[in-house]
Amino acid sequence: MPQHRTITILDEEIKPGESKTINMEIARLYTMTKLKIPIIVERSKIDGPVVLFSAGMHGDEINGMEIVRQLIVRHINKPKIGTIICIPVINVFGFVNKSREFPDGRDLNRVFPGSRNGSLASRFAYYILKEVIPNVDYCIDFHAGGASRFNAPQIRIVPGNEELKKLSDVFNAPFTLYSKNINGSFRNSCDRLGVKMLLFEGGKSLDINDDITQHGVRGAKRFLAHFGMLDDSKKVPVAERPSIYINDSTWIRARHSGLFQNKTMAGEFVKKGEVIACITDPFGKFEKKVKAPNTGYIINSNDSPIVYQGDAIFHISQRMV
Template sequence: MSNNEFKILGKEIKKGEGAILEMDVAKLHTRNSLRIPVIVERARHDGPVLLLMGGVHGDESNGVAILREIIRKKYNKPKRGTIICIPVFNVFGYLNQSREFPDGRDLNRMFPGSPTGSLASQFAYKFSNEIAPLVDYVIDFHTGGAGRENFTNVRCVLQEEKTFDLAKVFGAPYIVNSAYIPKSIRETIHKMGKVILLFEGGKSLDLDQSVIDYGVEGALNIMKRLQMQNGEIIVKKDPIVVQKSKWLRAPYSGMFQSQVKNGSRVKRKEILGKIFDPFGEFEKKVTAPFDCYIFGLNTAPIVHKGDAIFHVSIETT
């Protein structure tokens, strides 16, 4: 493809032009086709191709809201290069307000997909072949799932200098070292030789304005670093870098109540929460096993023994 030609989903986008395209997902039994809107804006000047995507899990509303704000504020209209926005990636899950695809599969474990596989796998294959090869950079916006709330963070492999640099530029409170998960979008994009950041903030089926603001401002910072937008990069505070982390798990089953604020630093033996039964017979404290930062917590009122309840940093010297 020449510098003067950019073709996506069968349509050529000329310099200085934009388009709202549709990616066919599936033919329904009602004879209707299900399509995903893909919003493309190309500048008059050459530059990188940045993909912004939300709603890979249909119940993760914050990512959808972040993309909506970016489009509303016209940040997706670059001075250089091309910006592709897919606000609602998993339209099936979004309509049903559920994490999964209709076939019960987690779409983010189906990449790069197969043309003859399950419905989710076919969709993953279409994306992997028709959109992913065109991009240079990706920001994938997520929230916590299964009753977990993530304090705003971006995830990458810290040893990858280019990705880590963009993570710092993003400006989220936490940067978390995270290996590539097999069959995820992130792993697929990485294997293609492209750079991808994973954003995490808030919880499913919830809109958190502070998380949305971090996502919008972070994406704009990345655009500025890539010289796709003008202006000064604004990072409010140096991020806390988490090299290693783990989930603390419930030592008992029962009703659960957290007693610490998400995003805070705690000391060893500090009380993090309590687990108790509904009959007033026992109440057990959950304490920090070591000094750490908390950047994820379980908001469920009832937990079972072994459930993940606090995502914490493991500090090494």
């Protein structure tokens, strides 16, 4: 029997078979009010992998928080073997303000690996990598689309990594997008530290969509079952079809400003030349059709009723494998 590793977060040790919630307190509001970030740890008595489910890197991406919340409330986070760590809300400051950014105006997902003595966001990034990630083998980080743009449920992985490809197959989101790591991102830092991460995108900011939530929960259950971590009382969901892998995609941008009449939902398959939306003025002077530039899947759709010229209104796949 392999020896259990020691799991210590913020000087608190979590022993095999133990459940513990550790409150991460790094800073306060300017009112001196403490803000706690709960880190919920569940350890089995049987040794195994350590999986992190995280959400709320951007404070307005609530759908990801709901996915992790359901993993907790449905006791999916109680592992048969190994350890499951849940952080439902990383950017609690942004969550309180219904904002994507930290109070210092920075995007937390662009300041990793952070600095102990840097900006507020940078300090949070530093402590997440220092205190949590050294314990983790695998991570699924849940996100949503910003600025009223609705993402079809998808996993994002770097191209050329066969292990991540296999894990994405296991999770089996409707779509998988190949995308390079971005400097300063949580995903990039985890990759450098040897943590295998799947980044889930689904839904839009300041919204909870049950279909997106269930895609995330089902994928997480399949992921845990793959490692033998899912409790026997939990049923492993059967995927409807294999994930559609997308190598290339492009943004369709509005050619006119006006009222946006969206006719196409995220996830739909469209053909080249098909009318997928209309842009009109509020005075009945013009109506401009928006046509699909190529055949493919709409993987992101703008839900805003008003757009400006140049706004991203659809994200469409170009090359699939």
